[in-house]
Amino acid sequence: MCVKQVPDTTEVKVDPKTGTLIREGVPSIINPFDQYAVEEAVRLRDAAGGGEIVAISMGPPQARTVLIHSLALGADRGILLCDRGFAGADTWATALSLSMAIKKLGEFDMVLCGMQAIDGDTAQVGPEMAQLLGIPQITYVDKVELDGKKVVARKTVDEGYEMLEAKMPVLLTFMTPSDFVPTNPPFSKISKAQKKPLETWGVKEVDGDPEKLGLKGSFTTVTKVYSPPRKDKAVMLEGGPEDVAKKLADILAKEGFF
Amino acid sequence: MADPISVNIEKCTGCGLCSKNCPFDAIIIVDKKARIGEKCVLCSACVQVCPVEAIKIERREVKVDLSAYKDVWVFAEVGEGCAKGVSFELLGKACELGKELGQHVCAVLVGSDVKKYADTLAENGAEKVFVAQHELLGHYNTDLYSTVMAGMIMKYKPNIVLFPATKLGRDLAPRIAATVGLGLTADCTGLSIKDGMLLQTRPAFGGNIMADILCPYTRPQMATVRPNVMPKPEPKKGRKAEMVDVPVKLDPRNVRVHLKEEIKTCAVGGKKIEESDVIVTGGRGACEGEGFEVLQKLADELNGVVGASRVAIDLGKKPKSVQVGQSGITVSPKLYIVTGVSGAIQHTVGMRGSKLIIAVNTDPDATIFGFSQYGVVGDLFQVIPALTAEIRRRKGK
Numbered sequence: 001m002c003v004k005q006v007p008d009t010t011e012v013k014v015d016p017k018t019g020t021l022i023r024e025g026v027p028s029i030i031n032p033f034d035q036y037a038v039e040e041a042v043r044l045r046d047a048a049g050g051g052e053i054v055a056i057s058m059g060p061p062q063a064r065t066v067l068i069h070s071l072a073l074g075a076d077r078g079i080l081l082c083d084r085g086f087a088g089a090d091t092w093a094t095a096l097s098l099s100m101a102i103k104k105l106g107e108f109d110m111v112l113c114g115m116q117a118i119d120g121d122t123a124q125v126g127p128e129m130a131q132l133l134g135i136p137q138i139t140y141v142d143k144v145e146l147d148g149k150k151v152v153a154r155k156t157v158d159e160g161y162e163m164l165e166a167k168m169p170v171l172l173t174f175m176t177p178s179d180f181v182p183t184n185p186p187f188s189k190i191s192k193a194q195k196k197p198l199e200t201w202g203v204k205e206v207d208g209d210p211e212k213l214g215l216k217g218s219f220t221t222v223t224k225v226y227s228p229p230r231k232d233k234a235v236m237l238e239g240g241p242e243d244v245a246k247k248l249a250d251i252l253a254k255e256g257f258f
Numbered sequence: 259m260a261d262p263i264s265v266n267i268e269k270c271t272g273c274g275l276c277s278k279n280c281p282f283d284a285i286i287i288v289d290k291k292a293r294i295g296e297k298c299v300l301c302s303a304c305v306q307v308c309p310v311e312a313i314k315i316e317r318r319e320v321k322v323d324l325s326a327y328k329d330v331w332v333f334a335e336v337g338e339g340c341a342k343g344v345s346f347e348l349l350g351k352a353c354e355l356g357k358e359l360g361q362h363v364c365a366v367l368v369g370s371d372v373k374k375y376a377d378t379l380a381e382n383g384a385e386k387v388f389v390a391q392h393e394l395l396g397h398y399n400t401d402l403y404s405t406v407m408a409g410m411i412m413k414y415k416p417n418i419v420l421f422p423a424t425k426l427g428r429d430l431a432p433r434i435a436a437t438v439g440l441g442l443t444a445d446c447t448g449l450s451i452k453d454g455m456l457l458q459t460r461p462a463f464g465g466n467i468m469a470d471i472l473c474p475y476t477r478p479q480m481a482t483v484r485p486n487v488m489p490k491p492e493p494k495k496g497r498k499a500e501m502v503d504v505p506v507k508l509d510p511r512n513v514r515v516h517l518k519e520e521i522k523t524c525a526v527g528g529k530k531i532e533e534s535d536v537i538v539t540g541g542r543g544a545c546e547g548e549g550f551e552v553l554q555k556l557a558d559e560l561n562g563v564v565g566a567s568r569v570a571i572d573l574g575k576k577p578k579s580v581q582v583g584q585s586g587i588t589v590s591p592k593l594y595i596v597t598g599v600s601g602a603i604q605h606t607v608g609m610r611g612s613k614l615i616i617a618v619n620t621d622p623d624a625t626i627f628g629f630s631q632y633g634v635v636g637d638l639f640q641v642i643p644a645l646t647a648e649i650r651r652r653k654g655k
Contacts, residue, residue, distance in 0.1 A: 007463070090441065091432070091442065091444070092435065092436070092439075092440075092441060092442070095432075095436060096306065100306060100307075103279060103307075118584070119462060119463050120444075120462055121444065121445060121461075121462060122444035122445070123428045123432075123444060123445075124428075124431075124432035124435070124442060124444050125432075126432075127400070127429060127430075127432035127433045127436070128432045128433070128435060128436040128442075129436075130433065130436075131404070131432075131433050131436035131437050132436050134280075136400065136401060136514035136515045137400055137429070137433065137515075138515060139400075139425070139428070139429045140425055140429075152518070156425065157425050157426070158424055158425050158426070158530065158532065159338075159520075159522050159530075160520070160521045160522040160579065161520075161521040162517055162518075162519070162520055162521070163517070163518040163519040163520075163521070164515050164516065164517060164518065165515070165516045165518050166514055166515040166516070167514065170514075170515075175585060176585045177585075179572055180585075207306075207307060207309070208306065209305075209306060209311070212305070212306060218441070219439075219440060219441030219442075219473055219475050219476045220441040220442070220443055220471050220472065220473045221471065221472050221473070221474060222469050222470070222471050223457075223470045223471065223472050224469065224470040225467055225468070225469045225470075226467070226468050226469075226470075227467065227468070228461065228465065228467075228468045233627070233628065234617065234627045234628070234630040234631060234632055234633035235631065235632050235633070236627070236632075236633045236634070236635065237632060237633065237634050241636060241637075241640040241641050241643075241644040242644050242648075244634050244636060244641055244644070244645075245641065245644035245645040245647070245648040246648055248616065248632070248634070248641075248645050248648075249645060249648040249649055249652060251614075251616075251632060252560070252593070252649070253652065255592075255593070255614060257536060257560050257592075257593055258559060258560060258561075258649050258652070258653060
C-alpha cells in the first residue's frame with residue numbers, strides 16, 4: 001500500500017519571493033485515490049481471510065498522520081520513509097525509494113496505489129515502481145477481485161473498460177468509482193491505530209545510496225514554479241433568455257463555432 | 259562501444275544481492291563475482307542494492323553525451339481504424355521542436371497491423387516512421403509495448419520522445435522510463451526548447467500552479483502531453499516519410515496481464531468526449547426533467563458532445579464515459595459550455611484547460627463563473643433552448 005499526504009484543497013499559492021509552494025496553513029489529508037486503495041486492500045484481505053497490509057508513505061514527519069489514518073482504516077503496519085535524503089525526489093527517485101522499501105519488506109502479493117496524487121497529478125510513480133520491482137501493473141482499476149493467486153481487475157481505458165487478469169505479485173493503481181464515499185474512521189479506531197506498529201525508515205534502512213535518492217537521484221529538475229496567468233473574471237451577459245442567446249450566438253459565431 | 263554497466267571485480271564480494279534484486283534476471287554469480295548478462299536494461303536496481311558499490315553505470319556518473327541522441331519522436335497512439343487525433347497534435351509540436359533543434363521528426367507505430375497509418379502521420383509532419391509490428395501487439399499490453407519501445411529507444415537513441423497523456427500513454431511512458439532509467443514529465447501543456455534542452459511546462463495542484471521542468475541528466479527527454487492542447491498541423495496531402503520496419507521478437511510467455519473482456523462505453527454517436535472540440539456539460543441543475551435532451555440539441559448544432567458532472571453520473575442521467583472531472587475525464591476542448599454546475603474543484607480540475615468557457619447558472623455567486631470567460635445568470639432550461647434556436651435561425655434552418 002503506498003499512500004501520500006496531500007493538501008486538502010488545491011488552493012495552494014506560490015511564494016512570490018522564493019517561487020516555492022506555500023503549503024502552510026493548508027490542512028493535509030490522505031490522497032483520495034489512496035484512500036480508496038486502502039479500503040480495497042482491507043476488503044480484499046478480509047475476503048481472503050487473512051494477510052498483512054503494510055502502508056508505506058514517503059514524506060516529512062507529519063506524513064505520519066496518513067499512516068495512522070490508513071491503520072485506522074484497517075492496515076496492519078505502517079512504514080514512513082522520512083529522511084532528508086529522500087527529499088526533493090522526482091517521480092523516478094520516489095519510485096526508487098518506495099520500491100526499495102517494498103523489497104526490504106520481503107515477499108508480497110500486491111502493491112496497491114492511487115492512480116495519481118491530487119497535488120502532483122503525475123500518475124507515474126505506480127508504473128515506475130512496478131518496473132523497478134519487476135512485476136506487472138494494471139492501472140486505472142476501479143474494481144478488483146481475487147481468484148486464488150490471480151487478480152481480476154476492471155481497468156478504465158479511454159474506450160470503456162477492460163477485464164484483466166494477472167498472477168500475483170502485481171501492482172494496481174486505483175481510480176475511485178463515482179459512487180465511492182470515503183470512510184471516516186471513528187475515534188475508537190484511530191486510538192487503536194496509534195497502538196499498531198509504525199516505523200520510520202531512513203535512507204540507511206532501505207539500503208539506499210544517498211547519491212541516487214532524493215534530489216540528487218532525480219533525473220528531472222523543476223526550474224520554475226509559478227501561478228498560471230490569471231484568467232480575467234467572467235464577463236457577465238445580462239438580459240432575458242433571448243437577449244443573452246443573441247449575445248452568446250455572436251460570441252460563438254465570431255469564434256467560428258457555427 | 260563499451261558497455262555502460264561494469265562490475266568492479268576487486269570490490270565485488272559475490273554476495274548475490276544484485277542478482278536477487280535484478281528485475282530482469284540479468285545477473286548471475288560466477289566464481290563469486292557478479293556477471294551482467296544481455297538481459298540488462300540498465301535499470302540500475304543492482305547499483306542500488308550493491309553493498310560495496312561494485313557496480314557502476316556510466317550514464318549516472320558522466321555528463322550525457324548529448325550529440326549521440328538525435329531526433330524528436332512521437333509515439334503515435336492508434337484508435338479504432340485511425341491514428342488518434344492527439345498523435346497529430348504531438349507531431350505538430352514535434353515539428354516546431356525539430357526545426358529549432360535542427361533534428362528530424364519521427365513517428366512510432368506499435369501494433370499488429372498499423373503500417374497503414376504511416377501515410378497520415380507523414381502528411382502531418384513525420385519525416386520518418388518507425389513501424390514495430392507483431393501479432394502479439396494487436397491489443398495494448400504494458401509489458402510488451404514497453405519492451406518494444408525501450409528496445410527502440412536504446413537502439414536508435416532519440417533526443418526527445420513525446421507520448422500522449424491518455425490512459426494508454428500514462429500507463430506506458432513511466433514503465434519505459436523506469437526500464438531505461440529516464441526522467442519523465444507528466445501531462446505537459448507546454449513544450450519549448452531552452453538552452454538546447456526540452457523545457458516542459460505542466461500544471462500541478464489542480465492547475466493552480468505551473469511548473470517548468472528540465473531533464474538535464476538523461477536522454478531521451480520524455481514527456482506525456484495533454485491532448486487537445488497543442489494545435490493540429492495542417493496536413494500536406496501526398497507527403498511521404500521514410501519507413502523503418504523495426505524487427506520485433508516477442509515471446510507469448512512474457513505476457514503477464516491477460517485481457518479477458520472488453521467493454522466499450524463510447525460516448526453517444528461514437529464521438530469521444532475527450533476528442534471533441536465542443537462540449538456542453540450539465541450538472542445537478544440539468545438533472546431535472548429533460549435537461550440533458552436540451553443540452554444535446556445545443557451540442558448537435560455546434561457539432562459537439564454532451565458531458566456531465568459527477569452528480570449526473572451518480573443519478574444515472576449519463577454514462578461514466580462522459581464524466582468530466584477528477585474521477586472522470588480531463589478535457590480541454592475549444593469550447594466548454596457548462597450549465598447547472600456550481601464549480602466544485604473536483605469538476606473544475608477536469609475542464610479548466612478548455613479554451614473558451616461559458617457558464618450558465620442560476621446562482622450569481624457560483625464558483626464556476628470564476629473559471630469562465632463569459633457567464634450567464636439564468637435558468638438553463640430557458641437560456642439553452644433560446645441559444646439553440648438563435649443558432650438555428652442564423653444557420654437559416
